[in-house]
Amino acid sequence: MLLAAGSGRRMRRAKHLIQIEGRSILSRAAGALLGSSAEEVVVVLAPGDREGVSALGALELRGVRVVFAESPDEGRAASVRAGVRATAPGAAGLLIALADQPFLEAADFDALIRAFGAGAGGIVHAAYAGERGTPVLFAARYREELLALRGREGGRVVILRHPGEVCAVALDPARGRDLDRPEDLLVSRSMQRTLSIIKPDAIAAGKLGGILQHIEDAGLRIVAMRMLHLTPERAQEFYAVHRERPFYQGLVAFMSSGPVVVSVLEGPDAIAHYRTVMGATNPEEAEAGTIRKLYATDVERNACHGSDGPETAQEEIAFFF
Ligand code: RTP
Numbered sequence: 001m002l003l004a005a006g007s008g009r010r011m012r013r014a015k016h017l018i019q020i021e022g023r024s025i026l027s028r029a030a031g032a033l034l035g036s037s038a039e040e041v042v043v044v045l046a047p048g049d050r051e052g053v054s055a056l057g058a059l060e061l062r063g064v065r066v067v068f069a070e071s072p073d074e075g076r077a078a079s080v081r082a083g084v085r086a087t088a089p090g091a092a093g094l095l096i097a098l099a100d101q102p103f104l105e106a107a108d109f110d111a112l113i114r115a116f117g118a119g120a121g122g123i124v125h126a127a128y129a130g131e132r133g134t135p136v137l138f139a140a141r142y143r144e145e146l147l148a149l150r151g152r153e154g155g156r157v158v159i160l161r162h163p164g165e166v167c168a169v170a171l172d173p174a175r176g177r178d179l180d181r182p183e184d185l186l187v188s189r190s191m192q193r194t195l196s197i198i199k200p201d202a203i204a205a206g207k208l209g210g211i212l213q214h215i216e217d218a219g220l221r222i223v224a225m226r227m228l229h230l231t232p233e234r235a236q237e238f239y240a241v242h243r244e245r246p247f248y249q250g251l252v253a254f255m256s257s258g259p260v261v262v263s264v265l266e267g268p269d270a271i272a273h274y275r276t277v278m279g280a281t282n283p284e285e286a287e288a289g290t291i292r293k294l295y296a297t298d299v300e301r302n303a304c305h306g307s308d309g310p311e312t313a314q315e316e317i318a319f320f321f
């Protein structure tokens with residue numbers, strides 16, 4: 001369950017509605033949970049939070065369920081209780097996450113779920129550089145204790161009562177950071193994601209490993225990756241902006257001629273940074289030391305693709321992931 005009611009007390013506007021790269025932090029957190037192996041996702045909002053509901057948008061259609069905390073001014077306990085009540089009574093565990101950790105990924109939630117499934121403990125919590133943090137996964141046997149929380153109490157109270165049952169799973173502090181103060185957002189603003197495609201020419205030439213190394217050495221983190229073979233139809237769709245260009249047919253044939261590796265790269269100013277790392281479209285014009293200078297054959301068979309702006313990055317990531 002994702003707690004979003006009562007967020008933003010210390011910020012000028014409701015925190016969960018703040019946008020990063022065109023997407024609210026609520027939607028980011030709910031989307032990550034939905035992508036995890038959690039069986040159901042319940043989002044707890046403050047009563048009447050229509051903006052919160054609309055921020056979830058299509059996620060509701062994909063199975064995210066919204067409930068409202070009965071008395072959000074009471075503090076966190078009311079949100080926890082509403083979330084616990086809304087989850088299926090038969091659930092083996094209850095994962096409590098906060099909407100203000102928008103950089104956590106499905107894999108982070110899965111790490112907790114996996115540790116819990118492997119019997120690591122009745123309470124599994126995230127740890128960041130050795131410090132206890134959220135999310136926290138409680139075994140179903142703590143349901144009543146969670147329902148008994150009042151006022152400003154949170155899951156911490158239950159954790160402290162059962163020290164022998166607690167297990168920590170270390171997560172990346174960069175992904176676990178929360179947005180508590182307006183300044184936090186300034187730092188996170190420059191963090192971006194971009195879509196990379198290693199094109200069929202580079203894969204056929206055995207340059208995949210070299211290019212991935214190049215990407216990592218440039219300070220970009222690979223946060224998702226898949227090898228696939230584009231059909232001509234999918235290649236057409238991906239490059240639809242170039243429909244009218246003379247090279248379109250050739251480009252589509254090339255992009256569907258063999259396997260490609262698509263990945264999501266993350267880092268400060270990742271979109272512009274990766275374009276620099278790739279070099280100019282035409283390798284003849286590319287700077288020395290760029291991927292295209294090193295690995296591309298010609299202006300079409302140019303080894304890699306990178307998104308060209310925040311909007312295309314978002315669309316292209318959604319196209320594959
Ligand atoms: P990309 O989209 O693949 O990252 O490359 P880009 O922004 O540098 O270049 P863009 O103008 O978007 O072109 C997309 C891809 O089409 C092929 N192309 N062929 N034959 C030609 O003149 C020509 N021009 C472009 C390249 O594969 C280029 O990356």
Ligand code: MG
Nearest residue numbers: 305306307308
């Ligand atoms: Mg382009």
